[in-house]
Amino acid sequence: GAGVSQSPSNKVTEKGKDVELRCDPISGHTALYWYRQSLGQGLEFLIYFQGNSAPDKSGLPSDRFSAERTGGSVSTLTIQRTQQEDSAVYLCASSTGLAGTDTQYFGPGTRLTVL
Amino acid sequence: AQSVTQLGSHVSVSEGALVLLRCNYSSSVPPYLFWYVQYPNQGLQLLLKYTSAATLVKGINGFEAEFKKSETSFHLTKPSAHMSDAAEYFCAVSESDYKLSFGAGTTVTVRA
Numbered sequence: 001g002a003g004v005s006q007s008p009s010n011k012v013t014e015k016g017k018d019v020e021l022r023c024d025p026i027s028g029h030t031a032l033y034w035y036r037q038s039l040g041q042g043l044e045f046l047i048y049f050q051g052n053s054a055p056d057k058s059g060l061p062s063d064r065f066s067a068e069r070t071g072g073s074v075s076t077l078t079i080q081r082t083q084q085e086d087s088a089v090y091l092c093a094s095s096t097g098l099a100g101t102d103t104q105y106f107g108p109g110t111r112l113t114v115l
Numbered sequence: 116a117q118s119v120t121q122l123g124s125h126v127s128v129s130e131g132a133l134v135l136l137r138c139n140y141s142s143s144v145p146p147y148l149f150w151y152v153q154y155p156n157q158g159l160q161l162l163l164k165y166t167s168a169a170t171l172v173k174g175i176n177g178f179e180a181e182f183k184k185s186e187t188s189f190h191l192t193k194p195s196a197h198m199s200d201a202a203e204y205f206c207a208v209s210e211s212d213y214k215l216s217f218g219a220g221t222t223v224t225v226r227a
Binding site for chain 2: 004031033035042043044045048050056059091093095103104105106107108109
């Protein structure tokens with residue numbers, strides 16, 4: 001079946017611009033995660049959505065970052081007023097959310113470059 | 116708080132040789148432990164996970180890992196390396212249902 005998809009695969013933007021990154025989880029998965037992979041910080045948890053529960057936003061690095069999940073499916077990660085340090089690969093993952101330790105399936109990522 | 120340390124950012128092995136990737140964790144509660152692999156320009160793929168059942172966990176592609184509580188380790192091994200094993204490998208720990216904390220990663224190169 002289809003896996004997690006992300007778009008765009010690459011995004012180049014100028015400092016100060018806003019960007020939106022999209023994630024389509026595996027159909028039927030209620031849990032959705034965003035991570036950031038950068039040279040300096042490695043892989044970092046950003047945010048977690050589970051069903052209709054309030055998201056865990058504890059990993060968002062600043063208030064310029066926000067995410068939403070519409071209809072319990074597609075998610076959008078928005079970065080406002082981008083900075084050069086935002087350059088990274090943004091990974092989305094989804095899981096069934098049915099039990100602890102269920103497997104997170106990752107998308108291919110969006111590579112963001114801020115000039 | 117949970118964290119993971121991967122010893123060695125790069126490992127080079129000969130084809131057919133043993134692959135050993137080291138991972139040590141710290142956790143305030145019994146952890147869940149994972150190994151993921153990332154091929155160039157791809158997302159992360161789960162190799163195996165430990166969830167407090169058997170301490171020796173077998174995964175895909177011939178990999179296995181052993182949970183050793185006394186050593187707080189979860190090292191990944193494969194008896195015989197294949198060229199297709201060249202990739203970056205990440206160890207991760209979770210104390211909860213969802214939030215993964217990753218190690219810095221180990222890049223494996225396989226020499227013919």
